[in-house]
Amino acid sequence: MSEITEARERAVVEAVAKELFIGGKWTPATEGRTFPVHDPATGAVLCEVADASPADGATALDAAVAAQAEWAEHPPRERGEILRRGYQLLVDRANDLALLMTLEMGKPLAEARGEIVYAAEFFRWFAEEAVRIDGGYAVAPNGKGRFLVHKQPVGPSLLITPWNFPMAMGTRKIGPAVAAGCTMVIKPAAQTPLSMLALAGILVEAGLPEGVLNVLTTSDSGGVMEPLIRDGRARKLSFTGSTAVGRKLLEQCADKVLRTSMELGGNAPFLVFDDADIDAAVDGAMQAKMRNIGEACTAANRFYVQRGIADEFARRLTERMAALPIGRGTEDGVVVGPLIDEAAIEKVSSLVTDAAQRGARVLTGGATVDGPGNFYQPTVLTGVPREAKLAHEEIFGPVAPISVFDSEDEAVTAANDTEYGLVSYVYTRDLQRALRVVERLEAGMVGLNQGIVSNPAAPFGGIKQSGLGREGGTVGIEEFLETKYVAVAL
Template identity: 70%
Template sequence: MSTTSSSPAGTESEEARVVDAAPKQLLIGGKWRPATGDRTYEVEDPSTGRALCSVADATPSDGLAALAAAHEAQASWAKHPPRERGEILRRAYELIQQRHEDLALLMTLEMGKPLPEARGEVTYASEFFRWFAEEAVRIGGDYAVAPSGSGRFLVTQQPVGPTLLITPWNFPMAMGTRKIGPAIAAGCTSVIKPAHQTPLSMLALAEILQEAGLPDGVLNVVTAVGAGSVMEPMIRDGRARKLSFTGSTSVGRKLIEQSAEQVLNVSMELGGNAPFLVFADADLDVAVDGAMQAKMRNIGEACTAANRFYVHEDVAEEFSRKLADRMGSLRIGRGVRDDVEVGPLIDATQLGKVDELVNDAVGRGAEVVVGGSVHGGEGYFYPPTVLKNVPLESRMTREEIFGPVAPISTFTDEQTAIDEANNTEYGLVAYVYTQDLHRALRVSEALESGMIGLNQGVVSNPAAPFGGVKASGLGREGGKVGIDEFLETKYIAIGGL
């Protein structure tokens, strides 16, 4: 494993400039304002453990004020011409492109991912605005003659109403645009609560939308350490009509319970435990390339990350060696350098969890091929790690690792691989590597997963539906169906004909 210096490619003044330029207050009704009582909290740089800046720490009353602003703006926004809603998103897309480098650096500073990955996320995030700009004018309906011939059916789609959006820290801009884009396109107002670890990307995005012409109150942003205390009153208030959440399954369950009181429309993109199946006939070089994408994207801190590698026993040794060679050669360091490939984990809690899961597996008999211990020095770094012969009873076969660790187990027959892959409460994504067309289709259909990467290590695409089954969530984001999550269907029966 090679390690780079922690000194940045740019200057400290460049880092300070992009942090200073980002808003630090709440956005409520089109106005930037401090939290009640001027409460603030510090945003940490995970590569150093030091504070970057302070942002507003919203109170429950601030959250309700944001909801009131969204509620007040809803009627007029729902009537806003779809073409102009799309043009606002298009202008925002173009502004993101213009500020691509600054947004990427800001993301790297608050989240830790290396600059090349941050640049990739900024591009990915902007594409949701471009996609939904085009979908705003494609909201459909239906008109039909009743089967009896005595009436007509008119079916329309209307905005669901004010929405509550909660986004995670691992993709601080893309998870926002994936929700904000369809909400704006559909004619819904929103209150968004970004993860407390990574508020700056969302605040910068909100400022861009203001500049693009989004009317006051259509998007409101509340930043807070205590997400539950701020969100629960809004969820139970009655003025919101939808909740869209991306995060852990445990939190998602609590939010669904809270939403039941008002019978809120909910979309849940929750946890994953993605299996990565490599059959004996797979092209191993292609499989290793895919494994690097599926495992190491975002330092492994992704719900789509390959979490369990099941490799046919005939090729397991070669696959393990090739994957270890690739992962062990990655450069670790502070992500502001262009030559860094692995940044820090998000915080000390996540670092401790990854280390605990590795120690558990090794204690049960797993063998460390590369990595396997906490990287020294400041920041929350964990080295890329490959474990082989991981016992199926290890905790990491049941829990999301959310770190750069690839645990490899073996199988002997197709059905065993399928059974092990499905032996989880989760069902977000699965990866399959085989050159046998019939096997590819059989296995893909048998896997209990909302998405399949077939000889491909990346499945996310703004033009495709994203979501899972079982405990991995409800609903879909992106693609043609993404806007449907923010629309209600109204049926008008026409008589007298």
Template identity: 70%
Template sequence: MNEFEVAREAVESVPKGLFVSGSWRDAEAGGAFAVEDPATGKALCSVADATPADGMAALEAAVAAQDSWAATAPRERGEVLRRAHELLLARREEFAALMTAEMGKPITESLGEVAYAAEFFRWFAEEAVRIGGDYAVAPDGGSRFLVMRRPVGPSLLVTPWNFPMAMGTRKIGPAVAAGCTMVLKPAEQTPLSALALADVLREAGLPDGVLNVVPTSTPGPLVEPLLRDGRIRKLSFTGSTAVGRLLLGQCAGQVLRVSLELGGNAPFIVFADADLDAAVEGAMLAKMRNIGEACTAANRFYAEAPIAEEFTRRLAERMGGLTIGPGLDPGTQVGPLIDEAGRQKVAALVDDAVSRGATVRTGGSAAAGPGYFYPPTVLSGVPADARMRHEEIFGPVAPVTVFDTEDQALAWANDTEYGLVAYVYTRDLDRALRVSEALQTGMVGLNRGVVSNPAAPFGGVKHSGLGREGGKVGIEEFLETKYIAMN
């Protein structure tokens, strides 16, 4: 079968209901909403549309399962994740086609995401048996300290559409390993990947009620009552900064544990002493991964004056040569954006920059339909007052600005409310460390265009979020520390 046939079968075979207490069921009101193919603008299928009552039923299931799941042996929890890791890889082609069908990214990238998603299950399978504690004698010798780690409890996981499978496993993995039950609310644009994950975990032996999945077309009315209920003890959210701020406020009343992975405005700095071939290659990865629809995407390019024109020319040549088309076509390198609103936002940011004096080096105008395509675009001479210097683009657009000094580059790079990731290219070791330390971000790609790795702590500072996902600290977000004082 070709990729289009694999995707059609995958869409047909994935469950379309709500997953509550280990069973597939219709929404209480019997409603459903359409899942759209962004390459055509047409509906792929419909899935059950959860109501607030369905959300509460999912919470009831999670609460009922919490004590028994927390008491499950760590090795057993890890084995569930290990089996899920193997099942994901065994069905890699099917799940990749499913993801591309509902999200639009090229099939080669979807194949990579399935492998990346599976790796979170493997990583946290190993972390499940490494949850530590402590025993110590008090400094005065009069008592003993016993410190243990316990699961935080039922958790609400809210995932985005741009990495629909990997963002699911990045949250589910540590929650399962820590002994937490979950209610997962996937993005309404891409619920199929989350429903497929639920089916995989069911097959892997995850007990009923530990994971509950409630797709909905109206997330606000479903999520808010869960956060205000008091039995949810943890929120893990990946999405926009605006929504993150709103959810953080809703969590305050019950003083919930919160992890937020929010927006980004990543600077990509190229110094004159950089390996220019490596810098262009890194720029392609940092900008074009996931069609630019990533919080880690390079959003602002700063090139030092002596190499700025050559860097811009090479980048425009590379980006202008990419093949645009449906993601399921194996020859496609640039798929559609997620929806028309996303495409209109990208077009508006480009038009704004051009109206303020930026020069289009390649691309610059929306492609004809059907589908939500926008061509890879490089702009030079982007002024400081252009909106794209301050707003997240979330599309295949690279604005290049020339800088003269290291201090100027750092000042521009840090001039944002966001602080997720930055990229730096230089062959000067002193500068590399100096600039990396001065950048106000949670992550730095040093001579590297990709930073994400399940074994590393992912997260930002300032308005880019709270907490970290992945790495050794990822499981700690789902654990509480309990101290027992003993004579």
């Protein structure tokens, strides 16, 4: 039984402001409109939050534009100190923030706490980067002049975050924007707005000036954000979400030639060669597959295992997956929480059914869980044919499809046979093979003998249709900076 009481659940939800945050003030949406936030484990309504209209969006952009010039001149050290204070507040309140996230998103409390710590690290990292924005000075090749290179904030930025990591995806975008001196309008996903509203409150406490951050919660994402993109005053869009939505946003951004950062879908291959440490490979597979209940763009989507160890790997993975406790994320010992909504359940069920009908064998799972909530059993499939839909589509759920390969070339070809290129995973103890395969894989990130790649200090992002640009690392702040060159005559 859980030690989390209903009273405490109510308290953490009630502690969060439910209005829009515009120009440093909490304000209701136009005509007082609201929409419900649901607990995916029970279907119950947690609360109602403000439902922004296009007019509210315009007001938020007005506030960001009005604050931009003064914020750009704010001392870098103080911008960094605001982030540092925000980092400490996140760490200090990790337990309550984790519970809030579990209630609105479903992931188990232990994972939610881990995300709060991970989210906080983006603030700490970019607090340090704020004072390291540099430029350059050079002598012209003919010796008759000098080149000055100066970095300036790109300007008011539009940020759109997903539901699966509702706090970390916020700090990963807000952190570099604050450090660079950009004002923001941010729109969290309608399924998980509470974490972002809590984060806005924390940044107010940390000393962020009025108008720098503006938060729009809305059930009409396209209707509210498209006019802001086409307005022309915002100069940057950073989006994390599906490739299909990303394509539409890129079309909209083209009209005003906005700078874009796109962290889009994934279809991560997980390669296990016959010389791999099987124990380590299974551990890594569990991390890469089951982090966030499989609802992650970095989740291992396609397992390719060399024939000599394929049966043993499948057996061990099946044992581990079948033993995972399922339940509401607030309950003690639960590892697998609910998927985010009914649409997610329907998609995962459809993909597994399609694979089974095409000849795949279900080793464990393969069905929804009876009762309230959006629960799906951890599932392992073998003999997955190439034409199965889940061989090509992002699963976003606790399903591990296994295929067998014989040669290195066959494995790499299969891994690269996708429009996506976010992350790949490789398990081998052969150093030469590791270097060959890593260089041949078409992915922006590779986990070599490890199942988690995300780190605030490293550049996160993909190639092909997995996105544009990078978040985190030393390059993350560059996405919010423009380079100005000054020619000086002597």
